[in-house]
Amino acid sequence: MPEGMDPLGARSQFVNIQTLPTWQQLEEDGERIPQDLSDSLLSQQSFPSPFPFRPDINCKVILFTGDVALLNCTAITNTSNELLNDKNPVSERIHQLAGPELKDELLKLKGCRTGEAKHTKGFNLAARFIIHTVGPKYKAKYRTAAESSLYSCYRNILQLATEQSMASVGLSVVSTAKRGYPLEDATHIAFRTVRRFLEKHGSRIEAVVFAVSDTEEAVYRKLLPLYYPRSEEEERLCLPLVPADIGNSEGEPVVPERQIRITEKPGSLEDNSEEDNLESDLGQVGHHAFARMEGDVDKQRKLILQGHLSEAAMQKQHQRNYNRWLCRARGEDLSDIAALKALYQTGVDMCGRTVMVVVGRNIPVTLIDLEKVLLYFIHVMDHIAVKEYVMVYFHTLTGEHNHLDSEFLKNLHDIVDAKFKKNLKAFYFVHPTFRSKVSTWFFTTFNVSGMKDKVRYLDNLQQLFTCIRPEQIDIPPFVLDYDARVNGRSQSSGL
Template identity: 45%
Template sequence: MSYLSMFEGYSISLMRIKMNQEPIGVACDIVLPQDLTRWDDIIPSHQNDEYSVSVDETKLYPFPFNSEINHKIILWAGDITSLQVDAIVNSTNESLNDNNPVSSRIFQRAGPGLKEEISLDVRDCRTGEVRITQGHSLPARFIIHTVGPKYNIKYQSASENTLHTCYRGVLQKAKESGLHSVALPIINSVKRNYPPEEGAHIALRTVRRFLEHHGSSLETVIFVVNKVDLGIYEVLLPLYFPRSKLEEESARYQLPEDVGGPDGEPIVPDRQIRIIDNPQHTLHPDDESVDLSVQLETSITVGDHAFSQMQGDLDQQRLLGGRSLNDPLADIMVKEIQHQERYERLLRRAKTEDLTEVSGIGCLYQSGVDRLGRPVVVFVGKWFPFNQINLDKALLYLITLLDPIVRGDYVIAYFHTLTSSNNYPSFSWLKEVYNVLPYKYKKNLKAFYVVHPTFWTKMMTWWFTTFMAPAIKQKVHSLPGVEYLYSVMSREQLEIPAFITEYDMTINGIRYFQPEAPS
């Protein structure tokens, strides 16, 4: 063989390599929906466990088990531009030129024809609206463009309604256009300050309701997420698309109070001032009246007249059935009512204040369920900057996270791994938190696991549960390693930072980090 032939062969091979190369992060192959795993084909981690949960058939769950709907759902972490579907969704800005990774990738792969079509025919898209274009060089036939809302806590209701409109509008446009498969990215952009978990709730329930009403028009809905949002969707999908009656029953204790209207839209209670002629309204937290002093932000001194003491005097005497407020039993009842009212005020504050500086720390979150279907709350001690954090906001975040969870049985896993004195909360703050939380927190807490405890942790736990929280003393368990949690929950359900597992392996070995044997 001549050098010329060798050179030509080498050149041809090099050209083939360059032709097959694509930029880093670009999918080389087209992905077909039939090659992806459907939601109903993923067996819940606790599906084969040897226990049963009795389902109360008289209490209808708002999102019951439906295998037909589940088969339409796919959760996938990948490149949306590689999907060969009828339509992919582009979350963009009003000028349709948003510089976000997903949108930029769509324009890059679609080619110049997309920009030309937008310039000539579409031009713009208002927030909450949708526009549809051809897919051009994409594997997808069409692109549905939508503009998600900017999130501001002052206009939370407007943001939620607009986000719902985006998801609903995309699905409606697909239906009107005769499309049967749609790939949905995360429309609630973090770039626009939208809390990821709250956005996921709206996305999931909106899709669920649409499939209930118009399921025959859509065969496949693919939630295309990044690695950050994947964990959120894995946890929340079973709430809206339970894969069994057992998972449906477990979801009852985790579903938020607001499950939306008939189409999944947020429900905003009418803002009105109501005159209550029945003082027993204080026994019903859901029946709230407006606190004018808070709303008007005024400080008006009325005086010592009985009218100014109405709630603590006449109303309370009627509420207690005519008992004297000096009666010891009446005193206990009044304190319990006041305690509940205080908690309700804090809960309302927690739902309106901006708590991102606390939620962003990541030291407190829910991580799946245990083998009995009970939600597991994880607290990472090393990530709790006690001396630097706003403790009032920390309490509010604790309340807003736990309130929907503690309505049923739940467990807490506290990881004391590699904590320092900067992470140790004071006894006074712990006492304040414990006293603020109502009885349901103590009653429904079934276990409190302390993982990697130290001598200081054991002494603090003993002192606290002996003198301040005896109601939970028998529920606290110290565990020397992560593996001991696997007797009560599947390892697939437990999401913890890497430094915890790395530390655990150094002291306990790696024997239990192998995959679980199939049931």
Template identity: 75%
Template sequence: MDPLGAPSQFVNSETLPCWTDAYEDDQVDSSRNQLEKEQDGAASSPFPYRKDINAKVILWKGAVALLNCTAIVNTSNETLTDKNPVSESILMLAGPELQEDLQKLKGCRTGEAKLTKGFNLAARFIIHTVGPKYKPKYRTAAESSLYSCYRNVLQLAKEHAMSSVGFCVIASAKRCYPLEDATHIALRTVRRFLEIHGETIDSVVFAVSEQEEATYKKLLPLYFPRSLEEERRSLAYLPTDIGNADGEPVVPERQIRISEKPGLPDDGSDHELEVDLSFIGSHAFARMEEDVDKQRRLILQGQMSEVALKKQHQRNYNRWLSRARTEDLSDIAALRALYQTGVDNYGRTVMVVVGRNIPVTLIDMEKALLYFIHVMDHIAVKEFVIVYFHTLTSEHNHLDSDFLKKMYDIVDVKYKKNLGALYFVHPTFRSKISTWFFTTFTVSGLKDKVHQVERLQQLFTAIAPEQIDFPPFVLEYDAREYGPYYSSSPSSPAL
């Protein structure tokens, strides 16, 4: 209570529910999910479920100036005179002494953080920072600067042994930073900091408006999943760039290769070292880039280096992956044409493709390719095999060679490297000819990995029956053509 008996307008951060407690209705039985995860070998998120970290995170709808915590964050401009709603409310409640202290700071550069007292605020300190002005043309520079804002604020809090920090949304609307993009950077930077320095801070509060709250609620599960089930669901929605170990944006163009022995071939062997030049920051040298049109001409002339071609291919694949993680592909998923099952005799993940479930003439094949990338990206990081059931397919289910070539050209090199085998089950004479032609003249390096499987009994020499979820019609066809091989049938895939 205030001296005159009126309720205090300030809110004690210690009384606010943490991220997990505030939305506990969304919780899933974690022990059950851990068991399921171990059984099906599901991929782990780079931001795994951590109850201890979630307990330090608070999402609160309200003005950051009203928070009673060790420090709150003020977002301003380079002269610390910005008139945005956050700054104005902090200045009004802190009193005239704050204005005097701000003048002594003599400004603040973009990405930096500076400290003043809280004066009449409930918070003991105010950490002032300057977010970048956003322009699509200089997106990379803006991302790096915004990361620096959050990182430098947290570093100051650590250095001054602050137990709690209240963040406003640093990328203000006046600076034109897209809210969702900015939120990704804010959340992953805080997450990485808590992973490394969590023992130094008790709580981090994200103070947001009503509009901002919706975006934070949407993205918080990606970086702070509240259960193993939420971790699994969120994995598909993470952006392509999740930053380095500190959450800092990764810029491939800032990495150069230095050879210990100049003149040796660029064959990726151990004598080469990777050097990260991200410390250059926003200096003009870091923004220099070769003429894009010249690069295209060199490609056409066959003169661009193999390394440059690989980088271009990787950027192209990353664009497809980004689309795959954001587009609605539920109609393709409903076809049940691609799913993960068990492991083969070598412990490699088995992926099943059901040809009859692909109505080539009725669906958007570009979306089908996006769904393939969406499902396979995390599978292909280690060795895997594909079992393709050609069983009872018709003309409406046949993938033409142009589509297959496009898919083969687009996917990341890890797909080709880690594909151990492709089992073509119940092939027809026509499909055998098409497969031979495709693997001989259209793509290279695939022919030796394709195995024609006339009957399921042959497949079981490589993959045990219990490791495959069979579509019922495949079992029925094989039993009808070649006779049953066991008394009970495996269960059909549950998707």
């Protein structure tokens, strides 16, 4: 008889999770960070990890490379589509072992919406229940929505498990290849969601088994120590690798509400834009506490000019200084800056280079800690800048309270690693005003080097789309509305 048809024959294949080693028990064989960064990190003990060493949580986590359908958990998860009839390897294997009754039972559920979770009996499986969920279809343009939906999948799976008193859950990889979600991005969301849930409701769940294929195992094994460090040493070593955007206290992606522009004269957003003085675009030096910070790089530059410091020594000190900033960035809670949605990664340009977006209107300069802004920039950009990338800056509808002053920008330029400047291939300045062009020219000519030739001024989105396809960039709605209102379809389509 074919394998899987005989319930007794199938059951002999099932895996008792009690025999599997927990994550805490596995040998610590994670990647080690460079020595320079490690030394710098050890001197920055005052910045705690957002995911500290918790052996009680690690003992509930299991990494299993194999078939989720074989686990004898109280419940296993099936990743499917909205009609619950998707034909992916995980779902097909569950159906094969559960038997034909599962298909009949799924018809009664009448589908499942993206992000939701529903359960059925396990039938011929060792698991008593199957939790069915629908992961999002991924498109770079709608990345934020996809993140929220994927979070909801994992959160609703665990919530359903606790409500139904399911002691153990076998989690398959919800983001199937058919739905196009980047595996590493999806894994970050899965790990932080499960971690936060276990922190708050861990007493109600005895085990969470991450069931992965051979191809998925490497990513899971690499990222698990970031969220589930197995010692205080591993916690310290992994801290620089923890993403800046770790969601809220539940692990949920922070989706900022539409920014509300407050002016003394509402309704006059653009009317007087050309009449303001040039300083308003980049601001005046010294208004913010950050402008008064000590500049290590400036000191080094003076020493080298005086002949007291070699160029190689200066570069080494600059690298150490940058590593100190990077360690701080990895250790601080920057969720409030992430929530502004002023800097984010989207798709790729026509040359396949990563596109980073800066939204000027979303930067409330007078209300935020600019040092944290710099930390967030370093944290987000550190892994992006290792390869060629481009930046798109939407100057659309910015006001004086949105403009970063020149001293801040100069400090940022001086502090960041050399790779940031080398690998930045273009800076697209969208919807510039006359005064912003002049201010930028002064800044790139006299304050920083190597930037002026990379700046491209674009008056409308159609010009941007000749460099970056529309589906590859997530554009804020107010930018789209402004462009349609000011440039109009006829003008834009003629480019």
